[in-house]
Amino acid sequence: MLLSTIRRLVTITVDGRELRVPDGSTILQALYAVGDTTQADTPVLCWAPNLTPVNACRVCVVEVEGSRALVPCCARKVEDGMQVRTNPERVRHSRRMVLELLASSVDLSQAGGDVQRWIASYGVDPQRYGPPVAPADDRDHRHAGHHHYPDGSTAETVAQPVKIDNELYVRDYSRCIMCYKCVKACGTDAQFTFAIAAAGRSFDIRIATEYNSELPESACVYCGNCIGVCPTGALKSVREHVLRESGQWDPAAETVTTTICSFCGVGCNLELHVQHGQIVNVTSPSDHGVTHGHLCIKGRFGFQHVQNLPNQTNTHTGTPE
Amino acid sequence: MDLRLSSAEPTAAEQDVVDTALSGMLATPTDNQPFTDTGHNARGRRHLLLPALHAVSDTVGWISPGALNYIARRLSVAPADVYGVATFYALFSTEPRAARVVHVCDDIVCSLAGGKAVATALTAENVCWLPSPCLGLCERAPAVLHQLAGEPDFSQAPATPAKVLVAARGGTDAATADQEFANARMSAPQSGRAGVRLLGRIGVIDPTSLDDYRAHGGYAALRRAIQLGPSRVIAEVRDSGLTGRGGAAFPTGVKWNGVATAPQRPHYLICNADESEPGTFKDRVLMELDPFGLIEAMTIAGYATGCEVGYLYIRGEYPLATRRIQAAIEIACRRGYLGSDVMGEGFAFDIELRRGAGAYICGEETALLNSIEGYRGEPRNKPPFPSVSGLFGKPTVINNVETLYNVLEILQIGGPHFAEIGAGRSTGTRLFCVSGAIAVPGVYEVAFGTTLRKLIELAGGVTGELRAVLLGGAAGGFVLPPQLDMPLTLEGAREIGATLGSGVVLVLSTAADIAGILRRIAAFFRDESCGQCVPCRVGTVRQEEALARLTRGAPRGSWETELVLLSDLAQVMQDASICGLGHTAPAAVQSALALGLLTAPPSPLSNGSTTVKVRP
Numbered sequence A: 001m002l003l004s005t006i007r008r009l010v011t012i013t014v015d016g017r018e019l020r021v022p023d024g025s026t027i028l029q030a031l032y033a034v035g036d037t038t039q040a041d042t043p044v045l046c047w048a049p050n051l052t053p054v055n056a057c058r059v060c061v062v063e064v065e066g067s068r069a070l071v072p073c074c075a076r077k078v079e080d081g082m083q084v085r086t087n088p089e090r091v092r093h094s095r096r097m098v099l100e101l102l103a104s105s106v107d108l109s110q111a112g113g114d115v116q117r118w119i120a121s122y123g124v125d126p127q128r129y130g131p132p133v134a135p136a137d138d139r140d141h142r143h144a145g146h147h148h149y150p151d152g153s154t155a156e157t158v159a160q161p162v163k164i165d166n167e168l169y170v171r172d173y174s175r176c177i178m179c180y181k182c183v184k185a186c187g188t189d190a191q192f193t194f195a196i197a198a199a200g201r202s203f204d205i206r207i208a209t210e211y212n213s214e215l216p217e218s219a220c221v222y223c224g225n226c227i228g229v230c231p232t233g234a235l236k237s238v239r240e241h242v243l244r245e246s247g248q249w250d251p252a253a254e255t256v257t258t259t260i261c262s263f264c265g266v267g268c269n270l271e272l273h274v275q276h277g278q279i280v281n282v283t284s285p286s287d288h289g290v291t292h293g294h295l296c297i298k299g300r301f302g303f304q305h306v307q308n309l310p311n312q313t314n315t316h317t318g319t320p321e
Numbered sequence B: 001m002d003l004r005l006s007s008a009e010p011t012a013a014e015q016d017v018v019d020t021a022l023s024g025m026l027a028t029p030t031d032n033q034p035f036t037d038t039g040h041n042a043r044g045r046r047h048l049l050l051p052a053l054h055a056v057s058d059t060v061g062w063i064s065p066g067a068l069n070y071i072a073r074r075l076s077v078a079p080a081d082v083y084g085v086a087t088f089y090a091l092f093s094t095e096p097r098a099a100r101v102v103h104v105c106d107d108i109v110c111s112l113a114g115g116k117a118v119a120t121a122l123t124a125e126n127v128c129w130l131p132s133p134c135l136g137l138c139e140r141a142p143a144v145l146h147q148l149a150g151e152p153d154f155s156q157a158p159a160t161p162a163k164v165l166v167a168a169r170g171g172t173d174a175a176t177a178d179q180e181f182a183n184a185r186m187s188a189p190q191s192g193r194a195g196v197r198l199l200g201r202i203g204v205i206d207p208t209s210l211d212d213y214r215a216h217g218g219y220a221a222l223r224r225a226i227q228l229g230p231s232r233v234i235a236e237v238r239d240s241g242l243t244g245r246g247g248a249a250f251p252t253g254v255k256w257n258g259v260a261t262a263p264q265r266p267h268y269l270i271c272n273a274d275e276s277e278p279g280t281f282k283d284r285v286l287m288e289l290d291p292f293g294l295i296e297a298m299t300i301a302g303y304a305t306g307c308e309v310g311y312l313y314i315r316g317e318y319p320l321a322t323r324r325i326q327a328a329i330e331i332a333c334r335r336g337y338l339g340s341d342v343m344g345e346g347f348a349f350d351i352e353l354r355r356g357a358g359a360y361i362c363g364e365e366t367a368l369l370n371s372i373e374g375y376r377g378e379p380r381n382k383p384p385f386p387s388v389s390g391l392f393g394k395p396t397v398i399n400n401v402e403t404l405y406n407v408l409e410i411l412q413i414g415g416p417h418f419a420e421i422g423a424g425r426s427t428g429t430r431l432f433c434v435s436g437a438i439a440v441p442g443v444y445e446v447a448f449g450t451t452l453r454k455l456i457e458l459a460g461g462v463t464g465e466l467r468a469v470l471l472g473g474a475a476g477g478f479v480l481p482p483q484l485d486m487p488l489t490l491e492g493a494r495e496i497g498a499t500l501g502s503g504v505v506l507v508l509s510t511a512a513d514i515a516g517i518l519r520r521i522a523a524f525f526r527d528e529s530c531g532q533c534v535p536c537r538v539g540t541v542r543q544e545e546a547l548a549r550l551t552r553g554a555p556r557g558s559w560e561t562e563l564v565l566l567s568d569l570a571q572v573m574q575d576a577s578i579c580g581l582g583h584t585a586p587a588a589v590q591s592a593l594a595l596g597l598l599t600a601p602p603s604p605l606s607n608g609s610t611t612v613k614v615r616p
């Protein structure tokens, strides 16, 4: 798809190999399109194909000749003659450390399979920072520029209580890596609702509504696009949360059926994620020309009527439907 | 965009203060109606967010939900966004707070000077106080800042428990407190002496008088600039070899030329007066005691690079400097030295004063851009560089305060002559902020190439036995006694793996607790990281934890495994952070380890409370 648009080609060198790639693409796009298997497996966390790069996580860094610091390949555009190296030890080191710093401070257990694979292949050792501190209940109220000096016996984390304040989705910020994707999806990249923003700073940075008000009091319109882009399971539907909590979440049994939303005339593509005969989530493909992966409340959550069969008890969850 | 606001309403006072603040700044002052112009126009007003938050905080002491809603409505910015910005800054509170707050500096120099006694006294008397990173008053340590609702803020330094208590109970006002700073010699001991250039007017002129400024050579440089014309001014600056004094030492002439020749319009000028590097106070002293000099220098920079507006972003903790600069801008406007026709010479230049609100990171140039634009002070990825795409996406010159004062000198003596001062590629004189265990602390001006030993002698010598000098601030490194003959040049510093940075020369005697100092530095970076990128956000936390273990004598594993961990952290912060804060966050710790300032205790400790021994 990348190479199909007619654009001027520029030549870059990646790990000694010359590549011809369209002007205006990012290094990452080039690696995805024409890189070898390893190069095409460049780790990314804060990047998504349907969002503007924020280059905050720094897991995708590469070496670019002429730049003292490493460069986030998700955001840097190619230039003719650019010399890129993806395999020096310092690149591997930075990627390992980014993953390790996250794994030591955030619950990544529900992050996707890619993340687990990178954690293994980069040799991440989160334990070396010590045992995690107990979950904190004050993370929404820490004041910029102040913190309690640690004694180093435990490792600071973002562990905190789950936020459940509405019927559609939960916010489990113990899993939040601050990739800014939800903020982008809620704001200028998709929804233009601006219900959430980054608040606070330093390690005490967090995603918040104004004054941490509950979602029903905020500007949230429940489009669920934040859930759609969240890479770690920090944001998920209440349904998924309940199934996971009760031990009934069964991704191995999941099938995905593609259909078209019937609520209005836009014609958004839907992917129905079904486990044990029940729709558990609805998504849209990020490369879909209409949705770019984003939906509205009806498409994302309005499926309950499909399975509201009269007088039937859901044999999977045991709850009356 | 539709705004959805909570039901919280502003008080009449809050509404009033926001209206007043905005009416002075909005293009259409009568535009009280929210939503009448959304989209492009509304986005064009977002840069008023920080001033609006200041107005509320200054008057009521905190940002209430009602006030926040009102600001959101007036500026068409989503309330979550406003909250995100307000909670970024240490000086703002989004929770009710006492109307009088004392910020007590607990950074390196003030701790050495007994700042703790002030804090202890305030605690004992139940006064609301908060610890603060370096307040930029090190030459007068210990220091406090009084942040007051409904009254002007003021600093006290040197602070004694008695003086601070009186002030905390309302017994002192800003005017009285400011007078304590009247003695210029205390800040710039060379003032009035021959041979100083940048400090030439310090302590000699009345900083509130434009006439006095003019009587001492003021505005001669601007006249000269106008005679030369913009491109020859830039040529002089280029020939002078002037490099930026804000830390990165980038050639100023190159920067100016880049913006002057950029086809996109308008061009913007920013003076970076956010001075927050621990141990740095030179810009504050210049602005307090020679404010018109900065106005003139900014005017020249604007003239040369084709800017009609210059933003002066001043540190929020600098109340006196802010008052002096504010007054100078007003006088200069009134007298035709700023405005649509500067000195009748047919060019326009205005200065917008913007106050920071407690965030070291906002001194980083791209964070500064975001802060002015009304966003969180998070650095941008470079490229593009500000000279290509800076403030509001336009070509922008950003210069440090001291850099700009040098331009006055360059125009007076000529670029080539300026280039002869100093040594090698480090041309001109440099201001050093000498503090700590030193007989006469203060800002000193010496030619580049002067040795560190000479500088310390100039400041009356070390009090006690010299242990080390922290050169360049928290983002710098240590220099040991055998290296005192290093020439103070960019090259000389680089040669010994140090940096001049913002000109910090923090002298430490053998009485200093090096381990404690390193922990304070690590805590500083942990607090001041913007939090955007993982290496810096989490790396600074892990660095502080590891250092805490080492200095407690309780390493995880062995001393060596901790060193490996610290070095792993240092490398990722240097290599993969977005900005200079992350790149330099491990510098001082790594320097101390490399120089053996922090060494393993001789034997495994049993009680865990002993701190690490310092080599004799």
Ligand SMILES: Cc1cc2nc3c(=O)[nH]c(=O)nc-3n(C[C@H](O)[C@H](O)[C@H](O)COP(=O)(O)O)c2cc1C
Residues within 6 Å of the ligand: B243, B244, B245, B246, B247, B248, B249, B250, B252, B272, B273, B274, B275, B276, B277, B360, B361, B362, B363, B364, B365, B366, B398, B399, B400, B401, B403, B404, B579, B580, B581
């Ligand atoms: C974390 C950080 C803080 C900084 N703080 C300041 C500052 O307070 N004042 C300043 O002039 N430059 C500061 N700088 C450097 C600026 O980014 C920039 O290089 C400088 O303002 C350019 O002006 P100059 O060329 O005149 O030095 C800081 C840089 C970093 C990375």
Ligand code: SF4
Residues within 6 Å of the ligand: B361, B378, B379, B528, B529, B530, B531, B532, B533, B534, B536, B537, B577, B578, B579, B580, B581, B582, B583
């Ligand atoms: S290095 Fe630190 S301060 Fe700079 S962008 Fe990253 S998190 Fe922010």
Ligand code: FES
Residues within 6 Å of the ligand: A043, A044, A045, A046, A047, A054, A055, A056, A057, A058, A059, A060, A061, A072, A073, A074, A075
């Ligand atoms: S994926 Fe590039 S910085 Fe996060």
